[in-house]
Amino acid sequence: MGRPSDSAALPAPPRAGNAQGLIQGELFTAEDAEGVTRGYRGTVAADVAGITYRQLDYWARKGILEPSINPSHGSGSRRLYSFKDVVILCVLKRLLDAGVNLQNATRAVRYLVRQTKRQLARVTIVCDGEQVVECSSADQVFSLMKTGRAVFAISVGAIYKRMDDSLRTQDHVDLATGEMESGLPKRPIDEITAMRIRHRLEEQHEMRARAGR
Numbered sequence: 254m255g256r257p258s259d260s261a262a263l264p265a266p267p268r269a270g271n272a273q274g275l276i277q278g279e280l281f282t283a284e285d286a287e288g289v290t291r292g293y294r295g296t297v298a299a300d301v302a303g304i305t306y307r308q309l310d311y312w313a314r315k316g317i318l319e320p321s322i323n324p325s326h327g328s329g330s331r332r333l334y335s336f337k338d339v340v341i342l343c344v345l346k347r348l349l350d351a352g353v354n355l356q357n358a359t360r361a362v363r364y365l366v367r368q369t370k371r372q373l374a375r376v377t378i379v380c381d382g383e384q385v386v387e388c389s390s391a392d393q394v395f396s397l398m399k400t401g402r403a404v405f406a407i408s409v410g411a412i413y414k415r416m417d418d419s420l421r422t423q424d425h426v427d428l429a430t431g432e433m434e435s436g437l438p439k440r441p442i443d444e445i446t447a448m449r450i451r452h453r454l455e456e457q458h459e460m461r462a463r464a465g466r
Contacts, residue, residue, distance in 0.1 A: 297334075298339050302346060318345060344412055351405060379405070379407075420436070
């Protein structure tokens with residue numbers, strides 16, 4: 254696929270045999286790291302991204318996309334994925350489902366992990382089943398379509414928004430406390446319910462008082 258001069262080429266994939274080259278380095282920039290407050294277990298990440306846990310495990314073990322918060326290299330440790338990781342997992346699935354080979358899909362992953370969360374919300378990647386190109390405007394996408402090759406675009410920004418909505422209701426690890434938190438919103442107690450609770454406690458207190466006489 255021809256690449257217009259104003260679109261960004263994705264970085265070349267690592268040479269065969271260089272397993273470490275597939276593993277991203279520091280995933281978060283300082284800007285991103287400040288806003289990371291939640292971690293998601295592998296089961297949650299797989300479910301929200303629409304993949305099987307077996308796929309998730311394979312991609313992590315092969316270094317295609319490791320969880321950035323806790324890669325689970327040690328015995329007994331569990332993988333912990335960030336919001337950004339889950340977005341990229343979903344993009345990776347879309348690329349592979351569309352017929353992009355694993356080498357080029359991995360190239361796209363390596364490009365996306367270098368972007369900040371703010372940048373991901375604006376990124377569109379275009380591919381023809383082989384090459385993957387990043388475009389930042391509709392004009393660039395149109396230029397690629399004029400080459401006559403069959404191309405398709407993936408709006409990373411749209412996936413970003415969908416994952417943001419989905420993960421709001423998922424269980425997660427609070428990185429400040431290390432505790433597992435429910436993703437379901439805590440419902441406030443209405444005034445009538447609060448009065449009933451107080452009344453019940455008062456009754457129990459009176460019953461204990463009478464029993465102690």
